[in-house]
Amino acid sequence: MATFFEERIPVFKRLEETLSAQSYVDIPTDWTIVIADVINSTRAIQEGRYRDINALGGSIIAAVLNAAKPRPIPFVFGGDGASFCVPPQMLDQVKQALKGCQELAEENLQLQLRAGLVPCSDLSLPVRVCRLQRAEHLTQFFFIGNGLQEAEQKTKQDQRYLLPENIQANADFSGFECRWNLVPSAKEITFSLLVQARLPEQPEALALFRTLTGKLDELIGTESGHHPLASGKLSMSYQTDKLRAEVAAKGLHASRLKRFWIGIKIRLENMIGEYWMRKHVSIDGYNWGNYRKELIENADYEKLDDIYRCVMSADKKELEQLIEWLESARRQGILYYGLHQSDAAIVTCLVSQKHSKHIHFIDSSKGGYALAARQLKKQIRQDEKP
Numbered sequence: 478m479a480t481f482f483e484e485r486i487p488v489f490k491r492l493e494e495t496l497s498a499q500s501y502v503d504i505p506t507d508w509t510i511v512i513a514d515v516i517n518s519t520r521a522i523q524e525g526r527y528r529d530i531n532a533l534g535g536s537i538i539a540a541v542l543n544a545a546k547p548r549p550i551p552f553v554f555g556g557d558g559a560s561f562c563v564p565p566q567m568l569d570q571v572k573q574a575l576k577g578c579q580e581l582a583e584e585n586l587q588l589q590l591r592a593g594l595v596p597c598s599d600l601s602l603p604v605r606v607c608r609l610q611r612a613e614h615l616t617q618f619f620f621i622g623n624g625l626q627e628a629e630q631k632t633k634q635d636q637r638y639l640l641p642e643n644i645q646a647n648a649d650f651s652g653f654e655c656r657w658n659l660v661p662s663a664k665e666i667t668f669s670l671l672v673q674a675r676l677p678e679q680p681e682a683l684a685l686f687r688t689l690t691g692k693l694d695e696l697i698g699t700e701s702g703h704h705p706l707a708s709g710k711l712s713m714s715y716q717t718d719k720l721r722a723e724v725a726a727k728g729l730h731a732s733r734l735k736r737f738w739i740g741i742k743i744r745l746e747n748m749i750g751e752y753w754m755r756k757h758v759s760i761d762g763y764n765w766g767n768y769r770k771e772l773i774e775n776a777d778y779e780k781l782d783d784i785y786r787c788v789m790s791a792d793k794k795e796l797e798q799l800i801e802w803l804e805s806a807r808r809q810g811i812l813y814y815g816l817h818q819s820d821a822a823i824v825t826c827l828v829s830q831k832h833s834k835h836i837h838f839i840d841s842s843k844g845g846y847a848l849a850a851r852q853l854k855k856q857i858r859q860d861e862k863p
Contacts, residue, residue: 481548481564482504482505482564483548483549483550483551483562483564484549485502486502486551486606486607486608486618487500487501487502487607487608488607488608488609488610488616489607489608489609489610490609490610492609492690492779493687493690494609495607495609495619495781496683496684496686496687496690496781497683498621498679498680498683500607501605501606501607501619501621501622502605502606502607503603503604503605503622504551504562504597504603504604504605504606504624505564505597506597506598507564507565507596507597507598508562508563508564508565508596508597509562509563509565509568509594509595509596509597510560510561510562510563510594510595510596510597510600510604510624510625510628511541511560511561511562511563511571511575511592511593511594512558512560512591512592512593512594512595512625512628512629512632513537513541513558513559513560513561513575513578513590513591513592513593514555514557514558514559514590514591514629515530515533515534515557515558515582515588515589515590515591515847516588516589516590516591517589518530518557518847519844519847519848519851521588522843522844522847522848526588527823527842527843527844527845527847528655528718528719528722528823528842529586529588529721529722530556530557530588530847531556531557531655531823531825531838531840531845532586532655532722532723532726532825533557533558533578533581533582533586533588533590533722534554534555534556534557534558534559534825534838535554535653535655535825535826535827535838536578536581536650536653536722536726537558537559537575537578537590538552538554538559538653538827538838539649539650539651539652539653539726539827540574540575540577540578540648540649540650540653541559541561541563541571541574541575541578542652542827543574543648543649543650543651543652544567544570544571544573544574544647544648544649545561545563545567545570545571548564548567550562550563550564550567551606551618551620552618553617553618553620553625553780553782554777554825554838555782555786555846556669556840556845556846556847556850557846557847558590560620560625560628560629560782562604562606563594568594570647572594572640572641572644573644573645573646573647573648574647574648574649575592575640575644575648576592576640576644576645576646576647576648577646577647577648577729578590578592578648579592579640579646580646580648580729580730581648581650581725581726581729584729584730585725585726585728585729586721586722586725591632591633591639592639592640593628593629593631593632593633593638593639593640594632594638594639594640595627595628595631595632595638597624599631600624600627600628600631601627602622602623602624602626602627603622603623603624604620604622604624604625604628605620605621605622605624606618606619606620607619609780611774612771612774612775614771614774614775614834614835614836615774615775615776615777615836617777617780619780619781619782620781620782620783621679621682621683621781621783622679622783623783624783625782625783626783626784648729650726650727650729652827652828653723653726653727653826653827654723654825654826654827654828655719655720655722655723655825655826656713656714656720656723656743656747656826657711657712657713657714657824657826658712658713658714658719659821659822659823659842660705660706660707660710660711660821660822660823660824661710661820661821662705662790662819662820662821662822663704663705663706663707663710663790664790664791664792664795665790665791665792665793665820666790666791666792666793666796666818666819666820667705667788667789667790667818667819667820667821667822667841667842668788668789668790668791668796668816668817668818668819668841669786669787669788669816669817669840669841669844669845669846669848669849670785670786670787670788670789670814670815670816670849671784671785671786671814671815671816671846671849671850671853672686672689672784672785672803672812672813672814673783673784673785673812673813673814673853673857674686674811674812675810675811675812675813676811685806685811685812686781686785689785689812690785692799692802693787693789693799696795696798696799696802697789697791697795697796697799698795703789703790703791704773704776704778704789704790705776705778705788705789705790705822705839705841706772706773706776706778706822706824706839707773708769708770708773711769711772711824713747713750713751714747715744715747717740720740720743720744723743724736724739724740724743727739750765750768753765753766753768754766754768754769771835772824772826772835772837775835775836775837776824776837776839777836777837777838777839778839784853786846788822788839788840788841788845788846790822796818800816803816807856813853813856813857813860814852814853814856815848815849815850815851815852815853815854815856816849816852817841817843817844817845817846817848817849817852818841819841819842819843819844819845820842821841821842822839822840822841822842823839823840823841823842823845824837824838824839825837825838825840826838
């Protein structure tokens with residue numbers, strides 16, 4: 478029986494297994510790389526719009542994955558956007574979903590979304606992929622080869638790769654939720670870290686990432702010691718500004734009155750959900766008292782998409798030691814890095830089945846990955862100066 482390519486992507490249980498070149502396979506050459514990101518996200522962050530930016534990234538993932546159903550296409554969340562690998566059979570409906578995301582950004586969130594589509598056949602570098610199954614219902618896609626970075630550059634430098642304006646919008650944001658308050662750090666600091674290897678060969682770059690993850694475990698602690706979320710610090714929001722993005726997505730093109738009632742419905746669902754979680758209510762065989770624990774298990778907080786990305790919690794001294802190690806490695810010419818510090822995490826959710834299938838995209842508050850990327854790019858520019 479024939480299977481789709483994405484169902485044959487190697488899947489691993491442990492992070493270290495993904496840090497080997499032999500773990501990856503090439504994305505087919507007739508596929509398309511989709512890059513979606515917020516234009517001028519730094520300025521929007523300075524205006525205090527970081528929650529809207531993260532939420533838009535999550536809504537893009539919801540819309541594109543819904544458009545590609547039933548195929549589980551590879552994707553990665555980047556804070557102010559997302560990247561996807563799309564087979565030719567799904568490309569037209571993905572374009573329509575992206576157009577809907579652009580309308581959501583412009584009309585309801587007052588943001589601009591760039592959507593680019595780059596055929597794999599136009600890339601000089603490969604896009605290679607594997608899967609990491611961290612938990613029963615959390616499977617992440619990891620990427621190497623630097624093809625994603627090349628695709629991103631093409632979308633920014635060549636307008637031929639941008640989504641055509643005459644596409645008909647058709648986006649389904651089902652599953653997208655943005656209902657949690659900022660999650661205070663489990664320690665003193667919550668940080669977003671990006672690390673880009675400067676080593677010429679892929680095996681060397683992956684060896685660097687193995688060293689890096691080992692250093693994180695040594696300095697900050699293993700998963701239980703560095704996880705950015707703690708169950709006792711998770712609380713649901715009822716504030717209009719914090720629910721705005723979900724209301725905007727579910728009320729795209731709706732009247733102001735309808736959006737008002739959508740907001741009321743979300744608040745009622747939050748009240749019921751909090752009661753069920755607090756009282757360990759069982760519905761259809763599912764104990765809602767387990768939801769916060771599963772949210773933490775299903776948190777997308779560490780990944781690889783040519784660049785190593787993570788959001789972790791640390792004490793001030795632990796983070797100082799990590800920065801010292803990163804600076805030493807940068808001076809040796811083996812990596813660039815960007816790091817953003819805050820006191821809380823943002824949680825953006827994709828819930829396909831309330832009882833089991835839910836993935837939660839994590840970033841640090843007040844800029845997260847987007848501001849860490851600014852520092853990383855600054856380091857690269859400094860080295861490029863004659």
